Amino acid sequence: MSAPIVKTVGLRKSFGPNEVLKGIDLEVTQGEVLCILGPSGSGKSTLLRCINHLEVPNGGYVWVDGQIIGYELRKDVLHELTVKRLRAQQSQLGMVFQHFNLFAHRSVLGNVIEGPMVVRGLSRAEATERAMALLDLVGLAEKAEAWPAELSGGQKQRVAIARALAMEPRVMLFDEPTSALDPELVGEVLEVMRRLAASGTTMIVVTHEIGFAREVADRVVVMIDGEIRETGPAEAVLADPKDPRVRSFLGRVL
Numbered sequence: 001m002s003a004p005i006v007k008t009v010g011l012r013k014s015f016g017p018n019e020v021l022k023g024i025d026l027e028v029t030q031g032e033v034l035c036i037l038g039p040s041g042s043g044k045s046t047l048l049r050c051i052n053h054l055e056v057p058n059g060g061y062v063w064v065d066g067q068i069i070g071y072e073l074r075k076d077v078l079h080e081l082t083v084k085r086l087r088a089q090q091s092q093l094g095m096v097f098q099h100f101n102l103f104a105h106r107s108v109l110g111n112v113i114e115g116p117m118v119v120r121g122l123s124r125a126e127a128t129e130r131a132m133a134l135l136d137l138v139g140l141a142e143k144a145e146a147w148p149a150e151l152s153g154g155q156k157q158r159v160a161i162a163r164a165l166a167m168e169p170r171v172m173l174f175d176e177p178t179s180a181l182d183p184e185l186v187g188e189v190l191e192v193m194r195r196l197a198a199s200g201t202t203m204i205v206v207t208h209e210i211g212f213a214r215e216v217a218d219r220v221v222v223m224i225d226g227e228i229r230e231t232g233p234a235e236a237v238l239a240d241p242k243d244p245r246v247r248s249f250l251g252r253v254l
């Protein structure tokens with residue numbers, strides 16, 4: 001098996017007295033699709049946010065592509081790594097949020113070219129050419145000049161996916177990308193994600209879409225109360241969970 005592209009060891013995060021991640025060990029290999037399931041409040045979003053250091057963990061480590069990430073921000077260690085290096089590491093992790101988080105004051109195209117121009121220094125022409133290819137990939141090339149407010153939720157989320165891909169990340173992180181959508185718009189977003197998975201994109205997907213997990217995930221992780229309680233191939237975990245709390249959770253959602 002190849003070296004993991006994302007690896008966490010003993011990852012911990014507390015908010016005040018509330019211990020939200022209680023030591024998470026996770027490995028994701030190149031091209032793998034990992035789905036993270038679990039009840040609301042179990043720490044799934046916090047895990048993604050700690051992986052890309054939108055939240056600074058209280059303990060443990062995250063490696064991305066063999067490099068330890070964000071170590072310099074930790075209060076318990078001193079290190080000469082700079083914030084600039086953290087930003088470069090973060091740009092290897094594309095993030096798609098539940099609520100899209102598009103720039104409202106930028107056109108669809110503007111949303112997709114912003115990062116590549118500002119962070120990666122691409123020319124407008126080069127960024128535009130790549131952005132148009134990505135908008136085509138998510139089926140929205142004809143919306144390039146539209147404003148986010150003119151789009152449906154499903155279209156907004158597909159733009160958000162194109163925007164994340166534009167940074168050419170090593171790994172895509174999805175935090176419940178379809179949870180805010182009307183039911184009839186879920187399918188078009190899952191279809192884009194299915195296509196990405198099929199093209200070999202490494203993906204970590206927090207989702208309540210059990211059907212998607214069963215069909216697309218190479219591996220499933222079930223988090224409960226800040227811990228990984230079960231992990232394995234989707235079919236095995238979903239059909240025959242060993243942990244009683246996982247069994248009870250899946251019993252409610254399946």
Ligand code: ADP
Pocket residue numbers: 015018020038039040041042043044045046047
């Ligand atoms: P999930 O995504 O599985 O629903 P979260 O990671 O969002 O769970 O939240 C896990 C716990 O952490 C919850 O109790 C939540 O209230 C708490 N939490 C998350 N973010 C913060 C924050 N920024 N400040 C304080 N508490 C937080």
Ligand code: MG
Pocket residue numbers: 044045046175176
């Ligand atoms: Mg969440």
